[in-house]
Amino acid sequence: MAATATSPAGAGTEPASDLRDTWSPEVPGSRTAAVGGNGSRGRGVGLGGLGMGLASLWLSLIVLLPLAALFFSSLGGGPAAFWAAITNRAALGALQVTLLVSVVVTLVNAVFGVLIAWVLVRDDFVGKAVVNALIDLPFALPTIVTSIVLLSLYGPASPIHLQLNATRPALVIALLFVTLPFVVRAVQPVLLELDREVEEAAASLGASSPTAFRRIILPTLAPAVLSGAGLAFTRAIGEYGSVVLFGGGIRHKTEVASQYIQKQIEADSPRDAAAVSVALLVIAFVVLATLRFVAARTGDSEQ
Amino acid sequence: MSTSTRARISLRTLALAYLLLVVLIPISMIAYRTFEPGFGAFWASITTPAAISALQLTVLILAIVVPLNAVFGVALALALVRGHFPGKRWVHAVIDLPFALSPVVVGVSLVLLWGAHGWFGGLDSMGIHVIYALPGMVLATIFVTLPFVTREVEPVLREIGSEQEQAAATLGASAGQTFRKITLPAIRWGLTYGVVLTVARALGEFGAVSVVSLGFAGQTQTLTLLVNTRYSADHNISGAYAAATLLMLVALAVLALLTVVDRKRRTL
Numbered sequence: 215m216a217a218t219a220t221s222p223a224g225a226g227t228e229p230a231s232d233l234r235d236t237w238s239p240e241v242p243g244s245r246t247a248a249v250g251g252n253g254s255r256g257r258g259v260g261l262g263g264l265g266m267g268l269a270s271l272w273l274s275l276i277v278l279l280p281l282a283a284l285f286f287s288s289l290g291g292g293p294a295a296f297w298a299a300i301t302n303r304a305a306l307g308a309l310q311v312t313l314l315v316s317v318v319v320t321l322v323n324a325v326f327g328v329l330i331a332w333v334l335v336r337d338d339f340v341g342k343a344v345v346n347a348l349i350d351l352p353f354a355l356p357t358i359v360t361s362i363v364l365l366s367l368y369g370p371a372s373p374i375h376l377q378l379n380a381t382r383p384a385l386v387i388a389l390l391f392v393t394l395p396f397v398v399r400a401v402q403p404v405l406l407e408l409d410r411e412v413e414e415a416a417a418s419l420g421a422s423s424p425t426a427f428r429r430i431i432l433p434t435l436a437p438a439v440l441s442g443a444g445l446a447f448t449r450a451i452g453e454y455g456s457v458v459l460f461g462g463g464i465r466h467k468t469e470v471a472s473q474y475i476q477k478q479i480e481a482d483s484p485r486d487a488a489a490v491s492v493a494l495l496v497i498a499f500v501v502l503a504t505l506r507f508v509a510a511r512t513g514d515s516e517q
Numbered sequence: 518m519s520t521s522t523r524a525r526i527s528l529r530t531l532a533l534a535y536l537l538l539v540v541l542i543p544i545s546m547i548a549y550r551t552f553e554p555g556f557g558a559f560w561a562s563i564t565t566p567a568a569i570s571a572l573q574l575t576v577l578i579l580a581i582v583v584p585l586n587a588v589f590g591v592a593l594a595l596a597l598v599r600g601h602f603p604g605k606r607w608v609h610a611v612i613d614l615p616f617a618l619s620p621v622v623v624g625v626s627l628v629l630l631w632g633a634h635g636w637f638g639g640l641d642s643m644g645i646h647v648i649y650a651l652p653g654m655v656l657a658t659i660f661v662t663l664p665f666v667t668r669e670v671e672p673v674l675r676e677i678g679s680e681q682e683q684a685a686a687t688l689g690a691s692a693g694q695t696f697r698k699i700t701l702p703a704i705r706w707g708l709t710y711g712v713v714l715t716v717a718r719a720l721g722e723f724g725a726v727s728v729v730s731l732g733f734a735g736q737t738q739t740l741t742l743l744v745n746t747r748y749s750a751d752h753n754i755s756g757a758y759a760a761a762t763l764l765m766l767v768a769l770a771v772l773a774l775l776t777v778v779d780r781k782r783r784t785l
Binding site: 261262265266268269270272273276277278279280281282283284287326329330332333334336337339345347348349350351352354355356357358359361362363364365366367373387390391394423448451452453454455458459471472473475476479484487488491494495498499502 | 521524525528529531532533535536539540541542543544546547550589592593595596599600602608611612614615617618619620621622623624625626627628629630631632634635636656659660663692717720721722723724727728741744745748749757758761764765768769771772775776
């Protein structure tokens with residue numbers, strides 16, 4: 215993954231693992247560059263025609279056919295029914311709660327993700343390796359466990375007398391937990407590679423630290439921050455396990471889209487579930503595509 | 518210099534305080550509340566018949582999913598790196614797709630394909646139950662863990678190139694021999710890393726599985742479904758804490774294992 219490609223030897227803070235739950239936060243373009251890298255026609259071990267056929271059959275059966283069924287079912291009642299399914303009060307309410315909370319979580323992640331990455335790369339203190347490993351814990355932890363973990367602290371009978379379950383702050387807390395690694399792991403390799411000389415030159419020319427950060431470091435980090443934030447956002451809008459118990463699923467208040475979808479399946483209205491699923495997918499793709507576009511633009515203007 | 522030192526310390530404090538608040542305090546709290554009644558209570562809670570059969574089902578699903586995803590994951594990586602075929606970019610996109618989907622959406626799409634009223638609903642009326650049964654849970658787990666092996670093996674394959682394999686082939690090795698003697702040793706740590714990620718995710722999958730399973734104790738209840746049922750249906754809070762802590766300990770072990778494997782593959 216991206217982290218593997220950018221790991222200076224001896225740096226104690228390289229992203230140790232990529233237990234990322236979603237697209238790797240590679241800077242746009244890096245994958246296509248890699249694809250071109252092995253352009254020779256010389257073959258090593260490849261797949262024969264049969265292997266290739268089996269692999270594509272596998273991919274179709276596991277991923278493509280279910281998704282095709284999802285799209286067709288969502289439109290099974292016609293466009294009007296689809297529109298009604300995603301714009302009825304309950305569905306719209308769930309989508310609104312999801313988007314609101316996810317935007318808040320993404321913004322907090324953008325700020326604190328950069329901060330944590332900065333501290334992990336540029337600072338040095340006892341136990342830094344442990345802190346670095348801790349960042350990946352939310353990826354390794356089953357999401358339903360996250361719900362229980364947070365309930366043990368903020369649930370009924372909270373030991374710190376702070377009961378937050380079934381509130382919107384609870385949704386934010388749960389999503390901050392599960393999305394912690396995205397921005398950190400996206401920014402870390404870029405910071406490791408960032409040329410310190412440029413910063414030092416800026417400092418010697420009299421730029422104060424905040425100015426150097428804003429004018430020099432931030433623009434360089436921007437594509438990575440955007441891609442990490444995009445991943446955090448996609449993860450947040452689809453998240454289910456960590457919010458299902460802790461969030462409470464109160465309609466119009468804490469019911470998120472994935473919970474609404476799940477309830478539609480339970481209520482035996484799969485078409486409504488499919489419609490909101492498709493809406494969620496479209497939102498994810500539009501946001502990811504937009505962020506990739508913006509990241510590519512800022513990346514270009516840097517050079 | 519003193520201002521920059523002060524700035525550094527305050528940034529460090531802020532970052533560590535955030536991590537403490539968001540991650541460390543919550544996970545310490547569940548460990549504390551789980552073991553507060555004593556280790557015996559924890560042990561009793563994770564060895565009830567329901568817990569043991571949930572563990573068995575989870576292990577069974579792992580035993581089916583992990584080998585399948587390892588084999589097909591390597592095959593797909595080979596196809597992407599060594600193959601030349603139209604639509605390669607699309608295959609890339611499709612492999613990444615499971616990561617961009619909500620697990621609940623994965624479950625719903627499986628219901629719509631394999632369920633009694635889905636496209637393959639004929640199977641159900643023939644008595645082959647996929648949804649609300651083991652096959653559905655396996656399909657859901659394969660779906661959400663599909664990308665891990667491919668994405669860890671692919672960059673290694675790209676890096677090693679195909680010279681050694683071509684040399685072996687020139688010297689008369691069969692494709693199978695070349696794969697076993699040359700390719701497999703080269704990708705083994707990448708493959709191991711991908712397999713550990715697959716295990717971790719398969720073990721912890723909840724959203725997709727919860728849609729395609731009714732979570733009956735002793736039948737279709739995995740460990741994650743057990744945690745959910747204990748908390749929300751049985752109101753067995755300490756039991757939910759115990760099962761959650763068990764899964765958390767596994768996650769910590771996975772994290773440690775990943776660090777070791779990662780160090781191995783970097784030094785090679």
